[in-house]
Amino acid sequence: xxxxxxxxxxxxxxxxxxxxxxxxxxxxxxxxxxxxxxxxxxxxxxxxxxxxxxxxxxxxxxxxxxxxxxxxxxxxxxxxxxxxxxxxxxxxxxxxxxxxxxxxxxxxxxxxxxxxxxxxxxxxxxxxxxxxxxxxxxxxxxxxxxxxxxxxxxxxxxxxxxxxxxxxxxxxxxxxxxxxxxxxxxxxxxxxxxxxxxxxxxxxxxxxxxxxxxxxxxxxxxxxxxxxxxxxxxxxxxxxxxxxxxxxxxxxxxxxxxxxxxxxxxxxxxxxxxxxxxxxxxxxxxxxxxxxxxxxxxxxxxxxxxxxxxxxxxxxxxxxxxxxxxxxxxxxxxxxxxxxxxxxxxxxxxxxxxxxxxxxxxxxxxxxxx
Amino acid sequence: xxxxxxxxxxxxxxxxxxxxxxxxxxxxxxxxxxxxxxxxxxxxxxxxxxxxxxxxxxxxxxxxxxxxxxxxxxxxxxxxxxxxxxxxxxxxxxxxxxxxxxxxxxxxxxxxxxxxxxxxxxxxxxxxxxxxxxxxxxxxxxxxxxxxxxxxxxxxxxxxxxxxxxxxxxxxxxxxxxxxxxxxxxxxxxxxxxxxxxxxxxxxxxxxxxxxxxxxxxxxxxxxxxxxxxxxxxxxxxxxxxxxxxxxxxxxxxxxxxxxxxxxxxxxxxxxxxxxxxxxxxxxxxxxxxxxxxxxxxxxxxxxx
Numbered sequence: 001x002x003x004x005x006x007x008x009x010x011x012x013x014x015x016x017x018x019x020x021x022x023x024x025x026x027x028x029x030x031x032x033x034x035x036x037x038x039x040x041x042x043x044x045x046x047x048x049x050x051x052x053x054x055x056x057x058x059x060x061x062x063x064x065x066x067x068x069x070x071x072x073x074x075x076x077x078x079x080x081x082x083x084x085x086x087x088x089x090x091x092x093x094x095x096x097x098x099x100x101x102x103x104x105x106x107x108x109x110x111x112x113x114x115x116x117x118x119x120x121x122x123x124x125x126x127x128x129x130x131x132x133x134x135x136x137x138x139x140x141x142x143x144x145x146x147x148x149x150x151x152x153x154x155x156x157x158x159x160x161x162x163x164x165x166x167x168x169x170x171x172x173x174x175x176x177x178x179x180x181x182x183x184x185x186x187x188x189x190x191x192x193x194x195x196x197x198x199x200x201x202x203x204x205x206x207x208x209x210x211x212x213x214x215x216x217x218x219x220x221x222x223x224x225x226x227x228x229x230x231x232x233x234x235x236x237x238x239x240x241x242x243x244x245x246x247x248x249x250x251x252x253x254x255x256x257x258x259x260x261x262x263x264x265x266x267x268x269x270x271x272x273x274x275x276x277x278x279x280x281x282x283x284x285x286x287x288x289x290x291x292x293x294x295x296x297x298x299x300x301x302x303x304x305x306x307x308x309x310x311x312x313x314x315x316x317x318x319x320x321x322x323x324x325x326x327x328x329x330x331x332x333x334x335x336x337x338x339x340x341x342x343x344x345x346x347x348x349x350x351x352x353x354x355x356x357x358x359x360x361x362x363x364x365x366x367x368x369x370x
Numbered sequence: 371x372x373x374x375x376x377x378x379x380x381x382x383x384x385x386x387x388x389x390x391x392x393x394x395x396x397x398x399x400x401x402x403x404x405x406x407x408x409x410x411x412x413x414x415x416x417x418x419x420x421x422x423x424x425x426x427x428x429x430x431x432x433x434x435x436x437x438x439x440x441x442x443x444x445x446x447x448x449x450x451x452x453x454x455x456x457x458x459x460x461x462x463x464x465x466x467x468x469x470x471x472x473x474x475x476x477x478x479x480x481x482x483x484x485x486x487x488x489x490x491x492x493x494x495x496x497x498x499x500x501x502x503x504x505x506x507x508x509x510x511x512x513x514x515x516x517x518x519x520x521x522x523x524x525x526x527x528x529x530x531x532x533x534x535x536x537x538x539x540x541x542x543x544x545x546x547x548x549x550x551x552x553x554x555x556x557x558x559x560x561x562x563x564x565x566x567x568x569x570x571x572x573x574x575x576x577x578x579x580x581x582x583x584x585x586x587x588x589x590x591x592x593x594x595x596x597x598x599x600x601x602x603x604x605x606x607x608x609x610x611x612x613x614x615x616x617x618x619x620x621x622x623x624x625x626x627x628x629x630x631x632x633x634x635x636x637x638x639x640x641x642x643x644x645x646x647x648x649x650x651x652x653x654x655x656x657x658x659x660x661x662x663x664x665x666x667x668x669x670x671x672x673x674x675x
Contacts, residue, residue, distance in 0.1 A: 055574055075577040088575035092593050101589075102579030153579060 004067060006031040006157060006189045007052060012061030014047050021047040022058065023213040029191065034183050036192045036200040039210035046161060049193045053082050053159050066156050081150035082159040087142045089134045095145055096130030102153045120152035123182065140171050157189045164199060176202055197237045201225060209233045229270060231281050231360045240283040241329050247278050255359065257282060261302055261324045262352065267359040281360045288356035289331040291339060291348055298351030304329065306346045316340045320350065424646035442647030452631065452648065459611050459628040460659055462542055466549040467607040470557045471599055473550065478561035493562065496555050504552065508619045511548045515539040540622025548616050557602035564598025593671045600667055604660050611656050628652055
């Protein structure tokens with residue numbers, strides 16, 4: 001990130017009547033960054049993106065784009081361009097005319113305009129399709145046209161509103177790879193709105209997770225997956241086994257808790273951590289639990305029995321009941337040793353690493369990222 | 371209803387063709403439309419054919435001479451009186467349609483884009499004038515435009531004019547004013563429908579790509595609402611060419627249109643073949659004019675890109 005943020009959002013709120021779509025959101029996005037706004041539907045991520053694009057005016061707060069106060073600037077005067085969720089391809093124009101749409105206003109000479117349209121189509125690998133009618137395009141092609149039409153304007157920021165949600169899984173994964181390499185090629189800021197946590201993890205430099213109009217956490221994909229701040233963030237980004245643990249010691253940089261059958265666990269203490277009743281929520285990812293086979297030994301073990309089993313091809317998801325734990329544990333096991341053949345009711349042993357536990361803030365306490 | 375339709379269906383398949391056809395989607399569709407189709411054939415197609423047939427015959431006092439002749443068409447196309455009436459009818463109907471569309475578009479646009487949750491109420495209000503008789507609506511324009519009418523007395527009371535304007539009523543302008551008012555609702559509805567169908571994100575995309583409100587309207591909204599504009603234009607133009615009541619009531623000498631001449635041939639002059647020839651010529655001219663309008667509107671919009 002450079003010194004000056006490309007996008008700076010300062011205390012932005014948006015009310016629809018009494019409904020708070022955005023609640024005092026502050027955020028900075030750097031130049032050339034691939035940034036994702038991740039959250040369930042209705043969390044305010046699209047409202048925030050539309051405020052950056054100029055389609056929605058915040059009730060209060062300020063948006064600066066490349067240092068320019070832009071809160072009230074209309075969409076056509078912002079250095080941003082958008083890829084719409086349904087792509088918004090002009091049905092009365094062909095592919096070339098769609099891509100050239102924004103260039104017309106610049107009054108380039110014909111050769112220059114043609115060159116820029118051709119370059120943009122090359123960039124999204126639609127070379128030579130400029131005479132194609134809008135209704136003759138597949139979903140993937142429509143998306144590429146929408147990308148080319150935005151990129152040809154050479155925006156400072158490209159906004160993407162759930163651009164991959166209308167595509168089938170295979171094509172979506174292919175477009176994710178292309179989107180990432182496209183962003184690295186053009187080097188401009190991309191802001192992606194998505195509800196798909198894997199998409200956000202795979203594409204982004206940083207992710208903001210939003211719930212109920214607030215940003216719950218902003219961090220790199222790895223940080224946000226491994227060290228989610230709150231229970232909700234942890235839950236939204238994949239599976240997590242939650243435990244109520246009793247606080248044993250509250251030291252300067254870390255805490256010790258009694259995590260029931262898992263024994264005493266030491267955890268790093270997040271900033272602003274408090275507890276009122278002497279209990280905290282800790283979590284461990286399913287893939288950090290491991291089955292022990294035959295007489296294999298591990299420093300930290302637990303016994304339990306298989307309550308449920310779901311086969312996912314390369315992995316098997318197991319639900320393990322452990323005496324003394326309120327909730328059964330979820331775990332993910334590769335099928336190399338035969339986890340897919342474990343009968344329900346089988347007695348198993350599992351290994352865990354106490355360092356894999358994270359301390360999670362309760363949601364009321366930790367909803368607002370600082 | 372559908373059993374009755376099937377019973378009266380003329381498209382009963384030949385038994386040899388097998389029973390499968392009878393149960394097909396197509397057969398059911400034909401059965402559904404067959405009452406309407408029969409009605410249309412009997413009361414639309416047959417009379418039109420009859421008119422076309424008459425136009426090639428000759429009136430011989432009380433009898434019809436059924437030898438084939440182009441004489442009626444020669445008269446219809448060369449007599450200056452008919453030529454003038456054709457030109458005037460087409461001109462009045464084109465002008466009426468153009469003005470109606472120009473006035474209706476903003477209303478339709480407003481309802482579609484800013485009607486909020488009350489769009490249906492707005493549309494209902496638009497149709498209210500149609501609840502009174504067409505004749506009454508035309509008559510009320512006589513009251514408004516007349517020598518001692520609402521407009522003249524109003525303007526005089528306001529001190530804008532000293533004496534009544536005599537050029538308001540009984541001329542082509544009066545016909546156009548009255549027709550525009552009569553047909554506005556029929557133009558607003560198709561334009562509204564085509565505006566409703568426009569995906570709002572297309573307009574946002576235009577704004578996003580740098581267009582201001584006016585340019586995005588000209589480059590996206592207007593071209594995409596063109597089907598509505600064209601149908602509004604035709605819906606108004608085609609019936610008004612042959613309008614009889616309005617010119618008769620508010621047109622005076624200068625507002626006479628072709629329908630009056632046709633009526634005269636079928637009535638007082640008792641020359642049905644000439645009346646038929648005039649009718650057919652009108653139909654052809656309207657079709658040509660309609661095609662010309664459609665093509666030129668399409669061309670004009672393409673230029674906007």
